[in-house]
Amino acid sequence: CPRSVDKTFHNSRALQLETKTGFNMKQSTVNSENYSQNNTSAIPSAKLENRKLAKELKSLVLWKSPMKTMKYASLELLFLAKSNVERLLKHRAVVAVLLCASIALLALILTPGQHQQIIKLFKSKGFFMIYWLGLGILSSVGLGTGLHTFLLYLGPHIASVTLAAYECSSLNFPEPPYPNEILCPESTSSYGQINPSLWSIMAKVRLEAFLWGAGTALGELPPYFMAKAARLSGNSKEEHENIQELEKLQKRKKKGEKLTFFDKGKLFMEDIVERVGFFGILLCASIPNPLFDLAGITCGHFLVPFWKFFGATLIGKAIIKMHIQKIFVIISFNENLVEKFIKFLAFIPIIGVRLQIPFKVFFENQKQRLHRNTQKSAVSGNGNLLSTIFESFVFIMVCYFIVSIVNTLAQNCCKRTRKQLHQNGSDTETQKST
Structure with a gap:
């Protein structure tokens, strides 16, 4: 009798286990089906969200929605400032050392003495290096603008040095004002006059060109x-x-x-x-x-x-x-090539002769500016046309650069907030499913 009771107990226990495992298997299959359905439904919804985001980012520019763009750009600036302050607070020791070093350097600069000559030299050379490095970094980073500072700054600087070398027959430009302004040496003797070559001009602009190139490398x-x-x-x-x-x-x-x-x-x-x-x-x-x-x-x-x-x-x-x-x-910008280029303009039908005038006067004015004692002729409207066009081009490029920075900041803020909302929504869904 006890054996029959044990047998029936084991049979009932086995039946319970079978039904339980069967129920668990069914439940797991149902869960897997639901999960797969959720995944398949999530794919088109994610694509739809990406399309909506792309459409919103296209409209988030100053010329389409200025107020909204400025608002998002301001929020992004605040976010960047907050995150950078938090990073600095994590490295308080380094910040304290840098702050003390900066205060000591400032005191050294403001204190009068014989060391001011050395500081003046370091100031000029340091600003020179930072200027060209910064332009290189801007050209490489660009912040989505494609701003190429070679065309705006370094290229014209090399062209000015080349034209001055042929006009002055020398590369010993007085410092200062070089490199901010190029003037021919005052000495009229044949000593120091050279026939400028390609390699000598390259050597003259080697440092600023290298610094600009190093800046572009840092920007990558x-x-x-x-x-x-x-x-x-x-x-x-x-x-x-x-x-x-x-x-x-x-x-x-x-x-x-x-x-x-x-x-x-x-x-x-x-x-x-x-x-x-x-x-x-x-x-x-x-x-x-x-x-x-x-x-x-x-x-x-x-x-x-x-x-x-x-x-x-x-x-x-x-x-x-x-x-x-x-x-x-x-x-x-070789002197012979420039002269041939100006002569070639005359062969252009109808407007060729008119095009020659501003180019001739422009290069003539550039040559006059290289000499201190030469009386500069009154610059006519035609003569100043090329420089005005170039200055306007630089101004437009800088304005475009600033506008694109604002647009990029606003779009980054929009992306970040949408990702946070999407991530929070997915987290709540996973919590509900679990």
């Missing part, structure tokens, strides 16, 4: 560090947008879809950097390349060592590329 570091930090963090949500874009292009290429020339250039940049390494980075940095940002992103994503990336970029941009650009500008 933020994309590299961002991609590297995103890769090391292991969080796919923090991956750079351009990495995701490259992955999409690779998938399209594998499927055999037709790619534009620009998209092919992006994939070529990634391939050459990934396969060739140092010399691939050097090659990409040595030529005018609007896609070089992708080289920094690719190197950061594939954890290329810092000095391998920065060394190749510095050599390519500050040495090889700068020498190519210097040679091009110096040859273009």
